Amino acid sequence: MTFARFAMIASLMCAAASPLRAAESFAGRWGMDAAACTNWSGATAANSPLIVSDNAIRWYDGACRVARMYKTGNVVRMEARCWRDGEDRSTPVSLEAIGDRLKASWNRGPANTLKRCP
Numbered sequence: 143m144t145f146a147r148f149a150m151i152a153s154l155m156c157a158a159a160s161p162l163r164a165a166e167s168f169a170g171r172w173g174m175d176a177a178a179c180t181n182w183s184g185a186t187a188a189n190s191p192l193i194v195s196d197n198a199i200r201w202y203d204g205a206c207r208v209a210r211m212y213k214t215g216n217v218v219r220m221e222a223r224c225w226r227d228g229e230d231r232s233t234p235v236s237l238e239a240i241g242d243r244l245k246a247s248w249n250r251g252p253a254n255t256l257k258r259c260p
Contacts, residue, residue, distance in 0.1 A: 168194045168218060168237050172244050172256035179259035187254045192246055199235060203248055206233060216240070 172192040173179035183202070184190030190202035199206045204226035211220045220235040238245040240255070247253040 167239055168244060169196060170194060171259035172246070173259050174254060174256055176260075179257075187246075187248070191259060192244070192256055194237070201246075201248055204233070206235070 170193075171179060172194070173181075173190075174188050178184065178189050178191055181189060181191060183200075186202055193200045197208050199208060199220065199222055204224035206222035206224035209221045209223050209232070211218060213219075217236060217238045220237070222233045222235050224231055224233040233249045234247075235249075236245075236247040236253075238253075242258060244256045244258070245253045246256055
């Protein structure tokens with residue numbers, strides 16, 4: 143095996159193993175409508191923006207640190223450690239890219255379809 147081929151295979155393996163790659167296309171603010179995008183927080187999925195970064199996620203139900211993440215096709219599944227009302231709990235989160243939209247399911251609840259905020 144040549145050095146160039148070995149280097150290419152090694153870089154591909156490192157890229158595939160990176161957990162941050164799963165969240166890259168989801169990072170940013172998402173809302174059900176323009177009004178939700180302008181809010182900082184809200185009491186429901188309808189009036190609160192979903193804010194996703196490489197290692198954290200925040201929505202109406204709490205502020206969370208991403209503990210584990212994996213990607214299957216277009217779906218990213220996370221185990222998030224969330225804080226709300228003084229409690230720390232594990233919350234399953236599922237994000238699915240659909241063109242310029244994001245389907246988000248929080249704590250095994252019904253999926254909501256969001257648009258990327260401007």
